[in-house]
Amino acid sequence: MRSHRVMLGGVPKKVDHHVRRREIADALWRVVAAKGFAAVSLRQVAAEAGVSMGLVQHYFDSRERMLLFALDSVSERAREHIAVELAGHPEPAPRAVVRALLTQVLPLDEQRRREGHALFAFLAEGGRGGVVGERMRADMLRFTDALAEQVRRGAATPDPERAAVLLLAVADGLTAHVLGGHLDPADALTALDDQLNHVFGAIG
Amino acid sequence: MRSHRVMLGGVPKKVDHHVRRREIADALWRVVAAKGFAAVSLRQVAAEAGVSMGLVQHYFDSRERMLLFALDSVSERAREHIAVELAGHPEPAPRAVVRALLTQVLPLDEQRRREGHALFAFLAEGGRGGVVGERMRADMLRFTDALAEQVRRGAATPDPERAAVLLLAVADGLTAHVLGGHLDPADALTALDDQLNHVFGAIG
Numbered sequence A, B: 001m002r003s004h005r006v007m008l009g010g011v012p013k014k015v016d017h018h019v020r021r022r023e024i025a026d027a028l029w030r031v032v033a034a035k036g037f038a039a040v041s042l043r044q045v046a047a048e049a050g051v052s053m054g055l056v057q058h059y060f061d062s063r064e065r066m067l068l069f070a071l072d073s074v075s076e077r078a079r080e081h082i083a084v085e086l087a088g089h090p091e092p093a094p095r096a097v098v099r100a101l102l103t104q105v106l107p108l109d110e111q112r113r114r115e116g117h118a119l120f121a122f123l124a125e126g127g128r129g130g131v132v133g134e135r136m137r138a139d140m141l142r143f144t145d146a147l148a149e150q151v152r153r154g155a156a157t158p159d160p161e162r163a164a165v166l167l168l169a170v171a172d173g174l175t176a177h178v179l180g181g182h183l184d185p186a187d188a189l190t191a192l193d194d195q196l197n198h199v200f201g202a203i204g
Helices: A002-007 A012-035 A042-049 A053-059 A063-086 A094-103 A110-124 A130-154 A160-179 A185-200 B002-007 B012-035 B042-049 B053-059 B063-086 B094-103 B110-124 B130-154 B160-180 B185-200
Strands: none
Touching: A012 A042, A012 A053, A012 A063, A012 A110, A042 A053, A042 A063, A063 A094, A063 A130, A094 A130, A094 A160, A094 A185, A110 A130, A110 A160, A110 B110, A110 B160, A130 A160, A130 B160, A160 A185, A160 B110, A160 B160, A160 B185, A185 B160, B012 B042, B012 B053, B012 B063, B012 B110, B042 B053, B042 B063, B063 B094, B063 B130, B094 B130, B094 B160, B094 B185, B110 B130, B110 B160, B130 B160, B130 B185, B160 B185
């Protein structure tokens, strides 16, 4: 959060708004992780963020818009992490890109643990329709397409889409097992690398 | 349920008790799927099962015992399904055993969809300690061991445990995507077969 503020330090007012919105989004994810999606309301999130409800309403005119922003902020943060991880590699190998994408899914720190809990809260609640369900599905399909594109570029597999579906399943399944407490995060990373070796070849 | 009753028809009284307990366990899973683990109480489950709270108390003297029985009933039912699937193969190939084990995880029918929701409800609620958490973890580890044993017997991989961790991650990850509504159950099965081809060889 702080580094982001520094990064974009040239336009303080605008950045502060964005930072503030992100702080509210973070509070929203903590509510989801603790109590599920059903518990998300402007009031609950304001309380969790330690701000007034009026301020939350100033940024988001509905619960739905707040949820959509929170989903987008997860993607945005993931993109930032990936950019940092691939920095200095002007043309990173497809395998490195896929690894950067999928390690953003694994619960390797508190932030990603919370995001994992949120995903499973969503699935536990039925993965039903609604704007959030549609956005999540669209995000997943876009993510799978991005993986498939890299597999197409870097691997000799006959069906990149199927390999991509499997790769994302591996990442989400490993996430489930880490969150369930019977798989060590380091072992999850090793298992992910095994799958990458399988798709891209042990050297790739 | 009915076929089980017929199967063990020789001892009606005892079987009826077991059937009754299973019906209560089924009601428990419906409560979990709809409202999460936190909503499980003897009262809620009695209401969902359409029986008196006294009857539930007759079978289970605590919420915890009821939860543990419900977990065991999932494993028991999975074993029955696997036995049916492998019937007539006195010595089934390791690949067939692994496939039978893992297709019991995929949400290919309403029952397994509910079990999938329940798993994710558990993870969403933090996969924390407690008797249920410990039992779930123990079940997962036992399941992984069973997979590893078959991989050891049937595949040439240097590390059967790691292959088993990946196989279970694939099954649970595919389950997440089917429940999330962005993966077709048939495509999940195809992806699982891809992974089995990888581990056991395309012919295996």
